[in-house]
Amino acid sequence: MSGFIKGRDLMDEIWKSKLTYCEIIDPAFTIPDTFVESLADIDKSEVQTVCVVTPFEPLIEAKFPTFVVYRVENGSLRETVKSHQKQGRMTEKLATMLYAMVIKFGRHKSWRGYSWLDDLIGEAILNLTINGLMFNEAKTNNPHAYFTQCIKTSFIKESKKQKKQSEIKDEIRSANGLNPSFSAF
Numbered sequence: 001m002s003g004f005i006k007g008r009d010l011m012d013e014i015w016k017s018k019l020t021y022c023e024i025i026d027p028a029f030t031i032p033d034t035f036v037e038s039l040a041d042i043d044k045s046e047v048q049t050v051c052v053v054t055p056f057e058p059l060i061e062a063k064f065p066t067f068v069v070y071r072v073e074n075g076s077l078r079e080t081v082k083s084h085q086k087q088g089r090m091t092e093k094l095a096t097m098l099y100a101m102v103i104k105f106g107r108h109k110s111w112r113g114y115s116w117l118d119d120l121i122g123e124a125i126l127n128l129t130i131n132g133l134m135f136n137e138a139k140t141n142n143p144h145a146y147f148t149q150c151i152k153t154s155f156i157k158e159s160k161k162q163k164k165q166s167e168i169k170d171e172i173r174s175a176n177g178l179n180p181s182f183s184a185f
Contacts (some may be wrong), residue, residue, distance in 0.1 A: 005047070005097050005100060007099065007100065007141070007143055007144055007145075008143060009097070010094075010097060010143040010144065010147075011137070011143055013091050013093050013094035013097060014040075014094060014132075014135055014137075014143060015031065015137075016091050016093075016143060017079070017088065017089070017090045017091045017094050017132075017133055018064060018083065018088070018133055020083075020086075020088030020089055020091075021060070021083055021084055021086060021087070021088030021139075022082060022083050022085055022086070023081070023082045023085035023086065023087065024080070024081055024102065025079055025081065025082070026028075026071065026078075026080040028080075029048075029049045029069065029071045029080040029081075030080065030081050031049065031071050031086045032047075032049045032050050032051035032143075033049050033050060033135040034046055034047050034050050034051070035050070035051045035052075035053070035138040036051070036052055036053070037049060037052075037138045037139075038052065038054065039052055039054070039055050039139060040051075042070075042077070044072050044077075045077050047072055048068060048071065048072055049070065049071050049072070049080065050065060050070050050072065050077075051067050051068070051069045051120070051137065051138070052067060052068050052069075052070060052134055053066070053067045053136065054067065054068055054089075054137045055099070056064060056068075058083070058084030058086055059083075059084060059085050060083075060085070060086060060087055061062075062083070062084050062133070063077065063087065063130060063131060063133055063134070064083075064133040064134045064136075065134075065136060066083050066084050067081075067083045067120070068081065068082050069081035069082075076183045079168075090129070090133065094132070094148070095129075096130075098125070098132055098147060099125060101144075101147055101148070101153055102125055102128065103121065103122045103123055103149045104181070105124070105152070105155070106121050106124075106140045106155075110157060111185065112158070112161075113125075114135060116158075116159075116162045118155050119135065119158055119162060120154070120155045120158045120159060120162075121159070123155075123158040124153045124154035124155055124158075126149045126154075127150055127151075127154040128147065128150055128151070128154075132147070132150075133181050135147075138142050166172055166181065
């Protein structure tokens with residue numbers, strides 16, 4: 001993947017990934033015009049299709065909020081897509097985009113010199129694989145901020161874990177009369 005990852009491309013791939021978990025009732029209306037948190041937030045005069053993040057009993061478990069896409073017809077709502085109805089997966093393109101974001105984050109000067117950088121990157125990729133689809137389009141349309149925060153949190157947590165392991169190792173070395181490691185934190 002070369003160049004910049006556009007927010008719109010990220011949003012499209014997130015949506016394509018979420019659709020793999022859905023029952024598609026009307027294939028012509030799978031992409032909503034807008035996202036809202038409840039049925040009360042729908043302005044039926046302005047939209048043709050709307051995605052409502054709404055709680056319901058899912059058939060399968062997935063790591064993102066349940067939703068229903070409705071088509072507005074003559075002032076009434078007709079269901080066109082319902083989430084959490086079948087087992088799905090993240091698209092390969094979204095996985096590639098997230099991987100590129102993690103690698104770029106790891107190249108930042110704050111993390112570049114760490115001897116356990118591969119562990120930080122691996123932990124961030126694992127976190128995004130598990131939580132990547134939890135991005136909620138009804139709350140924000142900025143997936144870059146969401147994914148960057150997920151990556152940053154993963155790097156910090158894994159870094160603290162690695163530092164603690166290094167301190168334990170140094171204590172054991174010192175207790176056995178050996179020199180501790182010379183790593184700068």
